[in-house]
Amino acid sequence: MTNTHASTVVFGAQPLSIEQVVSLAEHRSPTALQSDNAFRQRIAKGAQFLDSLLDKEGVIYGVTTGYGDSCVVAVPLEHVEALPQHLFTFHGCGLGKLLDPVATRAVLAARLQSLCQGVSGVRVELLERLQAFLDHDVLPLIPEEGSVGASGDLTPLSYVAATLTGVRDVLYKGQVRSAADVHAELDWQPLTLRPKEALALMNGTAVMTGLACLAYSRADYLLQLATRITALNVVALQGNPEHFDERLFAAKPHPGQTQVAAWLRQDLAIDAPTAPLHRLQDRYSLRCAPHVLGVLADSLGWLRQFIEIELNSANDNPIIDAEAERVLHGGHFYGGHIAFAMDGLKNLVANVADLLDRQLALLVDTRYNHGLPSNLSGAPAHTAMINHGFKAVQIGASAWTAEALKNSMPASVFSRSTECHNQDKVSMGTIAARDALRSLELTEQVAAATLIAANQGVWLRGHEEDARPLPPSLAAMHQQLGEDFPPVIEDRALERELRLCLTRIRNRHWSLYA
Numbered sequence: 001m002t003n004t005h006a007s008t009v010v011f012g013a014q015p016l017s018i019e020q021v022v023s024l025a026e027h028r029s030p031t032a033l034q035s036d037n038a039f040r041q042r043i044a045k046g047a048q049f050l051d052s053l054l055d056k057e058g059v060i061y062g063v064t065t066g067y068g069d070s071c072v073v074a075v076p077l078e079h080v081e082a083l084p085q086h087l088f089t090f091h092g093c094g095l096g097k098l099l100d101p102v103a104t105r106a107v108l109a110a111r112l113q114s115l116c117q118g119v120s121g122v123r124v125e126l127l128e129r130l131q132a133f134l135d136h137d138v139l140p141l142i143p144e145e146g147s148v149g150a151s152g153d154l155t156p157l158s159y160v161a162a163t164l165t166g167v168r169d170v171l172y173k174g175q176v177r178s179a180a181d182v183h184a185e186l187d188w189q190p191l192t193l194r195p196k197e198a199l200a201l202m203n204g205t206a207v208m209t210g211l212a213c214l215a216y217s218r219a220d221y222l223l224q225l226a227t228r229i230t231a232l233n234v235v236a237l238q239g240n241p242e243h244f245d246e247r248l249f250a251a252k253p254h255p256g257q258t259q260v261a262a263w264l265r266q267d268l269a270i271d272a273p274t275a276p277l278h279r280l281q282d283r284y285s286l287r288c289a290p291h292v293l294g295v296l297a298d299s300l301g302w303l304r305q306f307i308e309i310e311l312n313s314a315n316d317n318p319i320i321d322a323e324a325e326r327v328l329h330g331g332h333f334y335g336g337h338i339a340f341a342m343d344g345l346k347n348l349v350a351n352v353a354d355l356l357d358r359q360l361a362l363l364v365d366t367r368y369n370h371g372l373p374s375n376l377s378g379a380p381a382h383t384a385m386i387n388h389g390f391k392a393v394q395i396g397a398s399a400w401t402a403e404a405l406k407n408s409m410p411a412s413v414f415s416r417s418t419e420c421h422n423q424d425k426v427s428m429g430t431i432a433a434r435d436a437l438r439s440l441e442l443t444e445q446v447a448a449a450t451l452i453a454a455n456q457g458v459w460l461r462g463h464e465e466d467a468r469p470l471p472p473s474l475a476a477m478h479q480q481l482g483e484d485f486p487p488v489i490e491d492r493a494l495e496r497e498l499r500l501c502l503t504r505i506r507n508r509h510w511s512l513y514a
Contacts, residue, residue: 008032011112012039013130015312017306021082021213022136025106032398033131034116042322049322050196084198085165091158091202092168094143099156101171104139106210110202111160114315120200121320129164129191138163139171139183142207148418149429152316152333153207156430166190196320204316205335211433212307212338216300218440219345222447223296224261224512225505226352229262229451230289231474232266233359236457238370239282241270244290256297260290263513269471285358292355296348306341335429336412342432343410346439349403350404353443356450357401363450363457364394371464376456378489387491390453393498397449404442405433448501455481456488480510 009020012034099107112130115122133139140163146155162168163179167190183190193201234241242248246263249257279289315335319328362368364375373379377389394478413434417424458478461467470478473502484504485497506511 001443002174006030009109011109011116011127013116013118013132015308016109016113018213018216018307018311021106021109021210021311022217024109024214025102025210025214027105027137031109031131031134033112033127039118040124042118043116043122043124043127046118046320046372047123047194047196047324049320049325051193055326081192081195084161084193084195087198087202088158088165088167088193091155092162094146094155096143096145099142099144101137101139103211103214104142104171105134105137105145106213107142107156107207108134108139108160108210109497110210110213110311111157111204111206114204114206114313115200117168117312117314119314119319119321120316120321121196121201123194123197126164126191126193126197126201129155130160132186132188133164136186137172138179138186140179140481141169142262142432144207144434147207147430148416148423149205149208149335149339149427149431150331150333150425151419151423152202152204152335153430154202156200156207157204160206161193161198161425164191164201165193168245193432200316203333205310205333205429206315208335208338208427208429208433209307209310211430211437212342213311215342215345215433215440216303216307216445217301218437218506219296219349220300221262221505221508222349222352222440222443223293223300224263225447225451225510226293226356227263227289228477228510228512229356229447229454230286230293230359231264232361232451232454232458232477234264234268234282234286235470235474236369236372237286237359237362238461239286240279241265241268242283243287243355244270245267250288253300254294254383256300257290257294259297264290265434265473266513267473274358283362285355285362289355291352293512296352298387299344299348303341306337309484310335310338316434319484333510335427339412339427339429339432342429342436343412345436346408346410347437349399349439349443350408353401353404353439353446356443356446357397360390360394360397360446360450360453362439364390364455369457372457372460376453376460376462376488377491378456378487379491380489383490389455389488389491390449390494393449393453393494397446400445400449402443404439404446407439407442411435432466444502445498448505449496451481452485452494452501455485459487477510 001451006023006029009024009029009031062123121488140159142156144158166180166183244261249261287445315332366374375389377387379387413430415426
């Protein structure tokens, strides 16, 4: 997205919203770290308390012991300083694709906000350097695979910890560079991580949470876009707009379902005279669209709650309570809430893909599209027999839908016992979040195909003898779409236009509903 004058995102005691994380991840908002003395002193107190325990030779997990199942192994004081480096070093085994810059910024934001809760035992200088990474867009190269989602995102977050010390590679000004070289260019001294700091950076849910913020934002826009596509298809298929009557939805008042129906009434201006009906009751993909999309709409509230609580929580281990001078050993690195949220989102989004795919199947089929040409081809009669319009696009949409549906298997039920059975019940939250983003990618492809096809159907209706003017919101959308996607008259390859439509969707190009 293009840069706009967005408010500064301040990391500190105040909670962040999903929208703030997405804004900074998309490079639309600058960032800052809370700088008042009270905040800085609270952060510093945790690190100072840890130092005092070391002076007393206290036993602290991950500070004076080994990690995970090795927690029973004592680490002599002379090796305590080296322990953090070993932690991020042996976790440098991630594989798969690298997180893209948007996802990487979201991960850095999620980790920084968690550490700002003040109970992780890290120095202010560590928070400042993380914020400087965001400010200067120094992005660790993070492989997306290798986390079971408890003890948090250890392996992917090891790349954050390592680059803060000048080790491994980063993306800086569009180029892959060594972290050491970028530190030198920016006149920064690489950090030497203090006891507990590598653990605090890595032993948390930042990767799955950052990805969940991005997934939520895309799903929120997809909900509105699928509603607008449905409205266009009601026009193209000459459907019955009375299916969205306000009195009808008062009888089953799920709030999200009711909202989708209200958006459809707004788009279709159903108080105006309508065309003669072909069927008293449309097929389910039109008639039940508010019921399908309403489940996603009604789920956004609890999805937000799960994600934002995780985002604004201390989710590492152990928790350092400097005020009470206690070290609390627990399991806040467990990403079960994010895992469940993302597994749920996969299901919700796959149903949107299925809905739009069924609408597209109606559009191209002369048995069901009420007089539109086969495959929505706009070809004149003398070349109609060699033109196939949206035939292949519908096949593609069906393939993308099938993959999204296949991907809806919940990741969280595939817990694996790892690390000598210390991590014997894990969340799989990061896999669930990655799956959710893949399902969104596939469903956005189905939406792009169905949107262009719906616009073609509306264009064809507009050339019929008894054509009626479009309601205002749909007329504006039809005009906007026409600027990028001219009618398909003679067959042409549509890949470039589909990719442009995907870019428009991911940039939230069209203003839809208030």
